Amino acid sequence: MxxxxxxxxxxxxxxxxxxxxxxxxxxxxxxxxxxxxxxxxxxxxxxxxxxxxxxxxxxxxxxxxxxxxxxxxxxxxxxxxxxxxxxxxxxxxxxxxxxxxxxxxxxxxxxxxxxxxxxxxxxxxxxxxxxxxxxxxxxxxxxxxxxxxxxxxxxxxxxxxxxxxxxxxxxxxxxxxxxxxxxxxxxxxxxxxxxxxxxxxxxxxxxxxxxxxxxxxxxxxxYPLKQTKAIVKPRYFNYFHIILEDKTWIHRRNGNDIWRNLYEFPLIETDREMNLDEIQKTPGYKELFTGINTLYIQSIPYVCRHVLSHRIINAKFYTIYISCSGEHLDAYKCIENSSIGDYAVARLTESYLEKVWQDILSKK
Incomplete structure (x- = not known):
């Protein structure tokens, strides 16, 4: 040498x-x-x-x-x-x-x-x-x-x-x-x-x-040589932008998972890709929407994908309008829809807000 x-x-x-x-x-x-x-x-x-x-x-x-x-x-x-x-x-x-x-x-x-x-x-x-x-x-x-x-x-x-x-x-x-x-x-x-x-x-x-x-x-x-290649695993995130008049719900991610301390909409993670009908049959969905009267669900979600060093996040965002909030939403932070931009979010959520939510607002 x-x-x-x-x-x-x-x-x-x-x-x-x-x-x-x-x-x-x-x-x-x-x-x-x-x-x-x-x-x-x-x-x-x-x-x-x-x-x-x-x-x-x-x-x-x-x-x-x-x-x-x-x-x-x-x-x-x-x-x-x-x-x-x-x-x-x-x-x-x-x-x-x-x-x-x-x-x-x-x-x-x-x-x-x-x-x-x-x-x-x-x-x-x-x-x-x-x-x-x-x-x-x-x-x-x-x-x-x-x-x-x-x-x-x-x-x-x-x-x-x-x-x-x-x-x-x-x-x-x-x-x-x-x-x-x-x-x-x-x-x-x-x-x-x-x-x-x-x-x-x-x-x-x-x-x-x-x-x-x-x-x-x-x-x-x-050159250079490497001995290992990281195994990249897929994850499936289903987000719900729940709207009651001018209010919505978010929460801050905790624990040791990705995006800790960032805010996001209520999330149901599944072990595979599911359509809305399948998601609605999961315990997580039933618990989240117990006592909630749903007025409208955007059945065609905004779909995006984000590649991390060790994970591929496959995300779907559903916009849902409701007429009353259920008790399980009490675990989330209720904010004005207009103030979503004040909170730090992952790039996936930022993409949804830029490409979908802003478009919805412009048509009101």
Missing amino acids: YENKDNDSPIAPELIQWYRIHKRDLPWRHTADPYRIWISEIILQQTRVAQGLDYYIRFISRFPDIVSLAEADNDEVMKYWQGLGYYSRARNLHAAARFMAEKYAGRFPKTYKEVLGLKGIGEYTAAAICSFSYGLPYATVDGNVYRVLSRLFAIDTPIDSTQGKKLFSGLANELLDRKNPGEYNQALMEFGALHCLPRSPKCNECPLSGKCLAYAEGQTEK
């Missing part, structure tokens, strides 16, 4: 030169503020830069520092995160901000160990914050780094294995430019994102092609 005996990175000069010419102009690259770098890194964990940029600007505008985020209401934080998905990131951000407000008087900690101890921050994010903000010598290892290093050294150890994670972490730290760790880390990740692409990498114009073993073998797209 490679052993760095004199603390000089063999790839840093080419990478940093490439980076200074080709890097994207992004707002978090114009600051050493660890708070803003933290927010950007959390947003970009599961989000493309093109999508995350607007969210970052909006989030920072409302929560410009640790104290403003710590003092915010949970529902407001979730509303600002709405549409980004992986909502545990927002919950962890909020919890970490409150922790820093209490323990560090609203200041960001300055050691790698302390940063790593914040909720929702793993080794990669801690290394990014500490190297970008404080110039500390910690290597960042993300998907782009895995790809670049596996090709440079033609490493056939799966990146998702325990052995692979240890190997790549060690190699990344050996290659780290300790004199300029922040810019080097950003250069390596940007190089993977824009140049050393998963498909059709730009090998013919690559500043590292002379050092790349995968390129010499003509097998760049073989």
Whole structure:
């Protein structure tokens, strides 16, 4: 492999030169503020830069520092995160901000160990914050780094294995430019994102092609290797937008399931896809609508599908008008129909509200 005996990175000069010419102009690259770098890194964990940029600007505008985020209401934080998905990131951000407000008087900690101890921050994010903000010598290892290093050294150890994670972490730290760790880390990740692409990498114009073993073998797209593929399971959600004059009912998801702390309409989850007649025969439907006089049900639901990393959510939204509420609706929050937009919801519900409910309102 490679052993760095004199603390000089063999790839840093080419990478940093490439980076200074080709890097994207992004707002978090114009600051050493660890708070803003933290927010950007959390947003970009599961989000493309093109999508995350607007969210970052909006989030920072409302929560410009640790104290403003710590003092915010949970529902407001979730509303600002709405549409980004992986909502545990927002919950962890909020919890970490409150922790820093209490323990560090609203200041960001300055050691790698302390940063790593914040909720929702793993080794990669801690290394990014500490190297970008404080110039500390910690290597960042993300998907782009895995790809670049596996090709440079033609490493056939799966990146998702325990052995692979240890190997790549060690190699990344050996290659780290300790004199300029922040810019080097950003250069390596940007190089993977824009140049050393998963498909059709730009090998013919690559500043590292002379050092790349995968390129010499003509097998760049073989790397990196993975040992496992997540099993994606389907789930079937049947939502009921129940309307009584200008009122409707929602509730906040709890527990450890997806979309925790987001709001949704009454939900009946089934183990397979069902039509309305079948759903109406389920115990959940009978319980929900006990004592309710139904005036009208939109029998053709709004159907949408949402693919998560480990689940495919198949959702149907039924709009139902009633003349009186039943006792089981007491478990839900009764709100004005016009105020639905004030609550943070999952992308599926947002899609229904945009494409169906707004259309219904416009025809009234």
